[in-house]
Amino acid sequence: MAPTAAPSPIEISEALSRRVIGQGSAVREMAIALSKKLAGLRVGNILMIGSSGTGKTTLMRAVESYLAGDPELAIRSTVIRLHANVLGEEAAAGRPGEAVLRRLLERAREQLGVAAPIEAYLARAMHGLVFVDEVDKIRSQVGDTVNVRGIRAQEALLTLIENEAVPFELPAWMGGGAVTVDSSGLLFVCAGAFEGLYDAVFDRVTIGADKGALQPVTVVEGGRVSEKLVFHLSDWLRNEDLFDYGMSPQFLSRFDAVVLLQDLTEEELERIFLDSPDSGLHQTRAYFDSRGVKLAISPNAVTAIARAAARQPRLGARALKEVFRRVVRDLELQPEKSAREGVVVIDLPQVDRAVANL
Ligand SMILES: Nc1ncnc2c1ncn2[C@@H]1O[C@H](COP(=O)(O)OP(=O)(O)O)[C@@H](O)[C@H]1O
Ligand SMILES: [Mg+2]
Structure with a gap:
């Protein structure tokens, strides 16, 4: 797709901020990615991490309604949002990636009408934006228990992310038949609460492998001086923490940016x-x-x-x-x-x- 005039990141972030309160850095990151995407440029995938109820799904919805609210943009962007568990289910059924591609094609059909050539649907769908919500649910283990469905779901996403040759069975409305599609133009934005991650990283830098890394600081509160541990996940989070949580290195390596949402004040x-x-x-x-x-x-x-x-x-x-x-x-x-x-x-x-x- 040739670059065309797209809304600026500032315009987009202002629009998103009407629905998403706070979360400046997540909104900015999303606005920049979306602006590039709408200009037809390649954009790195984004992983959003934030406690429950901090606005992850709200931000995804804000993007959807921002795009839907402008006919010009609506026609240029194919966007879907799905729950990560869906990926596990279809992977278990032996058809990894199919749900994503089918839904993208359905969105493309809504936009292009029913009479477009197959190539047009495919081209449109393969430049879509895919929101995967609750991505922490597809961790590869929970405690000591292996989560087979999660592992499969991560693999299913891997078959789609940055892959130029994905085998795919066309849906019946497109006439069926086996094809190979290039999904490397898709933008994935995944989000999850990763409950327990905060405590795990805190433990690592206080009592665990990196014991002593987090040092108390002297604070003055109400005229009283005390020592306090001030911990911000963003200062300490490393890829290894996410591996330990159950996201595979191959999976994580497909994300250019990890964005943390803050707890709300x-x-x-x-x-x-x-x-x-x-x-x-x-x-x-x-x-x-x-x-x-x-x-x-x-x-x-x-x-x-x-x-x-x-x-x-x-x-x-x-x-x-x-x-x-x-x-x-x-x-x-x-x-x-x-x-x-x-x-x-x-x-x-x-x-x-x-x-x-x-
Ligand atoms: N940053 C935010 N701005 C506006 N509303 C928010 C924000 N965070 C949470 N909410 C509200 O709280 C509820 C849960 O938010 P949601 O985005 O679903 O949380 P989660 O981060 O768990 O996906 C929604 O009703 C939403 O309106
Ligand atoms: Mg949510």
């Missing part, structure tokens, strides 16, 4: 709670509206909800929903009963009561 959680279209606040507000009742919430209450959510380990922004559910639980049966002049106001005391035993 209280302030970011507040913004997600207030602005995200699928936040519990918006959903409850829509429900109350449907009952003819307005929902108002005080800034103090919002802060308290974000703070309570930030205390929930390993849930990320998902904790906002859990916390908010507790707050509105008793209001939902009869919102009109709790309303004064048609408005339900949620204030700090209600939140404090709801999160007291969290």
Whole structure:
């Protein structure tokens, strides 16, 4: 594909940032990759690592809707998103890579219509963007147990990544028949939470093989001086840690960039709670509206909800929903009963009561 005018990385990152709060470096990396991809240039594959609920799937969805929202771009990009486990299942059935190629071809058919020549579908599909979500689920071992399906799934991806000759059975709607396709133009963006990786790396640099590597630093907090271990995964993560986690060296070597998503701050959680279209606040507000009742919430209450959510380990922004559910639980049966002049106001005391035993 010849390079053509594509949206700049800045334009793209601004668009993505409307849906993804924070996560600056992941958004930037994605925007640069997408800009190059849309210009028809080759782009290295990306691996995103971030705790659950930090926005990995949200970022993938943001890219999908960014592309879908502009007819010019929609027609130039074939994008699919799939769960890594699908790869394990098809690999077990002896058809590695097939699900990815079939879905890409289906997307190409949606874009080109049903009457295009086979070569056009193939050309379009082979320059697609493939999101593989929950890629940590295809680790090759869990504890001491070998995960055969995971190993196969990694191999299935390997058959597609940077491979110029992938044997493939055309789907029936294309007339069937065995062909060889060049999948080296695909861009893969894989993401996973890699739960346990953080602790494993922390252990390595404190009590494990690299004991003593992480030294305490002196911090001053509230006028008091103390020694503290300050650990950022991004400072210490090495490829070996991912091998140990169960991603094969061959698999990892196909990624040019490993991008870490950060745990969300209280302030970011507040913004997600207030602005995200699928936040519990918006959903409850829509429900109350449907009952003819307005929902108002005080800034103090919002802060308290974000703070309570930030205390929930390993849930990320998902904790906002859990916390908010507790707050509105008793209001939902009869919102009109709790309303004064048609408005339900949620204030700090209600939140404090709801999160007291969290
Ligand atoms: N950085 C973020 N910006 C906006 N919303 C977010 C962010 N992180 C998480 N969320 C919200 O939290 C929920 C879970 O996020 P998701 O992206 O699915 O997490 P994961 O990183 O586990 O894939 C979604 O409802 C999403 O709206
Ligand atoms: Mg996810």
